[in-house]
Amino acid sequence: xxxxxxxxxxxxxxxxxxxxxxxxxxxxxxxxxxxxxxxxxxxxxxxxxxxxxxxxxxxxxxxxxxxxxxxxxxxxxxxxxxxxxxxxxxxxxxxxxxxxxxxxxxxxxxxxxxxxxxxxxxxxxxxxxxxxxxxxxxxxxx
Numbered sequence: 001x002x003x004x005x006x007x008x009x010x011x012x013x014x015x016x017x018x019x020x021x022x023x024x025x026x027x028x029x030x031x032x033x034x035x036x037x038x039x040x041x042x043x044x045x046x047x048x049x050x051x052x053x054x055x056x057x058x059x060x061x062x063x064x065x066x067x068x069x070x071x072x073x074x075x076x077x078x079x080x081x082x083x084x085x086x087x088x089x090x091x092x093x094x095x096x097x098x099x100x101x102x103x104x105x106x107x108x109x110x111x112x113x114x115x116x117x118x119x120x121x122x123x124x125x126x127x128x129x130x131x132x133x134x135x136x137x138x139x140x141x142x
């Protein structure tokens with residue numbers, strides 16, 4: 001059966017494959033499994049959402065040269081503040097630490113004033129050493 005690329009479905013399993021430049025495609029191939037591991041800790045995004053967000057320039061992909069660590073960020077603008085949400089990270093803590101200065105520089109260049117992100121309790125302890133402060137958030141499923 002031949003895939004009909006004009007077919008549009010609301011189920012992510014039927015999305016046609018995105019079109020990449022060859023270098024970007026190679027980066028995504030090794031980043032994708034890392035990001036998939038990070039996605040199991042939340043229920044607001046799946047890997048198709050992340051991939052489409054990157055393609056649409058809604059999310060930014062920050063791969064480490066070792067091909068073992070990656071960040072995914074999102075630029076968020078509020079009326080009085082622009083910043084970046086550290087949506088997902090995966091890989092080696094030391095390598096994620098190495099990526100962070102590039103994210104900070106980029107955030108500042110776009111007028112960003114704050115980085116934030118959520119995660120498992122261990123991340124708040126580790127991130128404290130990088131100058132992050134712990135904040136609380138509440139939620140309620142409806």
